[in-house]
Amino acid sequence: MGDWENLPLELLVHLYSYLSRRDRLSCSLVCEHWRHGLDHVILWKTMIVHIDTDLMEPSTILLLRDYCKYIKNLEFGWAVPHRNNKWGPVKYKELTKKAVRFFLILYDSFIQISCLRIFNWFDFVSFQKVTYHLARFLKSCIEQLTYLKTFKLDYFILSCKLIDSILTSKNRCLENLDIILKETSWHDHVIDDEQWCLLSSACPNLKVTLVIRNVYHYGELRLYLKQSMPIVSLSIVLPRVLDRGGRCNFRKTLNLLVTNYHRTLEIVDLHVKNENEILDDILMMMLRRCSKLKSFVFNGYLENPQVLKTYFSNIMYYYMLPNGFPEKHLVFNKILNEEIEDMKHKRVQFTLMKRSHNAICSLLILN
Numbered sequence: 001m002g003d004w005e006n007l008p009l010e011l012l013v014h015l016y017s018y019l020s021r022r023d024r025l026s027c028s029l030v031c032e033h034w035r036h037g038l039d040h041v042i043l044w045k046t047m048i049v050h051i052d053t054d055l056m057e058p059s060t061i062l063l064l065r066d067y068c069k070y071i072k073n074l075e076f077g078w079a080v081p082h083r084n085n086k087w088g089p090v091k092y093k094e095l096t097k098k099a100v101r102f103f104l105i106l107y108d109s110f111i112q113i114s115c116l117r118i119f120n121w122f123d124f125v126s127f128q129k130v131t132y133h134l135a136r137f138l139k140s141c142i143e144q145l146t147y148l149k150t151f152k153l154d155y156f157i158l159s160c161k162l163i164d165s166i167l168t169s170k171n172r173c174l175e176n177l178d179i180i181l182k183e184t185s186w187h188d189h190v191i192d193d194e195q196w197c198l199l200s201s202a203c204p205n206l207k208v209t210l211v212i213r214n215v216y217h218y219g220e221l222r223l224y225l226k227q228s229m230p231i232v233s234l235s236i237v238l239p240r241v242l243d244r245g246g247r248c249n250f251r252k253t254l255n256l257l258v259t260n261y262h263r264t265l266e267i268v269d270l271h272v273k274n275e276n277e278i279l280d281d282i283l284m285m286m287l288r289r290c291s292k293l294k295s296f297v298f299n300g301y302l303e304n305p306q307v308l309k310t311y312f313s314n315i316m317y318y319y320m321l322p323n324g325f326p327e328k329h330l331v332f333n334k335i336l337n338e339e340i341e342d343m344k345h346k347r348v349q350f351t352l353m354k355r356s357h358n359a360i361c362s363l364l365i366l367n
Contacts, residue, residue: 012037025059038063044070050079051130055098064102068109075152076102077119096129103133117152117178138162147171152178155224159189167198174203181224182213196228209233209267218252225253227260233267254282262289272300280307287311287352296352305348305363312352315361 016024016038024043028035044067054060121134138157148171153162158179166174200206208231215221216238234257238250257265268286272279280303287296288311302308308315349364 009037013040013042016043021063022057022059025063041070046073047071049076051076051099052095053079055095055102061098061101064105068105068111071111072113073115074113075117075119077121099130100133103137107137112147114147115150116148118154118157121154121157138165147173149173150176155179155181156189159191163191163195163199167202172203175205176207176209178209180211180213181215190223191226193226193228196226200228200230206230207232211235213237214239216250216253221253222256225256225260230264231261232264234265235269237271238273251282258286258289264292265290266292267295268293269297270300278303280304284311294354298350300347302348308350308363312359312361315363
């Protein structure tokens with residue numbers, strides 16, 4: 001092999017950082033020196049595992065067993081959540097076996113991680129055993145994860161007694177709780193006000209980031225939006241089609257958000273795709289009442305963009321237009337004040353960024 005077997009470890013580590021887990025495993029079989037190069041924290045500090053694809057590759061389990069001691073940021077979930085409908089019984093059984101082994105390794109290794117993210121998780125009937133071992137791993141490891149600072153997961157996972165495990169654990173370092181609430185969340189498991197109060201007391205620095213996707217009915221959301229939730233960042237994405245009742249309910253929902261969280265909200269991101277949803281008055285109320293607001297993005301329709309002038313004197317207006325160059329498809333043209341009146345019922349993106357006492361505002365006309 002010549003000088004290849006004498007490459008400095010620093011160079012090997014740098015080269016390995018560009019390789020997939022499968023290629024890293026192949027390199028580790030070349031010689032002892034190359035294998036030793038894999039034993040470095042920078043290569044394993046962050047590990048992302050897709051249950052339905054990565055676990056079918058043997059290198060994931062083999063490397064996890066040897067290097068899980070270095071993992072500080074762990075993310076796992078489904079790459080394609082609905083694809084399992086086309087799988088046969090043999091693949092169900094094989095994947096279940098590998099997923100259970102994955103969680104058992106994590107359970108037995110007593111890993112200390114600072115960031116844990118569970119994404120695209122669905123409670124498949126065909127993988128009840130996998131869900132059971134996920135719950136077992138989470139409920140047992142929360143007790144030992146005394147340094148966990150960031151936890152990202154779906155609402156239904158947190159509400160299924162996992163919040164009780166956090167409350168009874170010794171963890172007092174939890175600072176960021178990122179929750180996704182979507183149409184597949186379970187209505188049978190709702191975290192009540194008392195539990196949120198206990199969690200805030202147990203973790204005094206806790207900040208909640210809430211992402212709501214395609215859930216907009218007031219009667220449904222008010223079950224989840226408890227006043228004691230310390231929500232700092234809020235993102236709402238609505239479907240393109242809303243019924244009449246849905247539009248009315250959504251306005252009530254925004255009023256509820258302002259009432260409950262105007263003292264804590266720092267970041268708001270609203271994506272309203274329905275052109276009949278006009279929220280000028282609600283937006284102005286949010287801007288006035290949320291005193292800690294640092295970033296506000298609204299992507300939707302305004303009845304009168306000029307209404308923002310009553311609150312921001314320095315707002316800038318732009319049009320997004322094609323510019324004719326193949327390598328650059330769009331250009332932003334500044335709009336004169338007298339042209340603003342022609343922009344009613346246009347889809348816009350309003351952005352507000354606050355830095356200290358200064359506010360930078362822009363209104364982008366999208367169509």
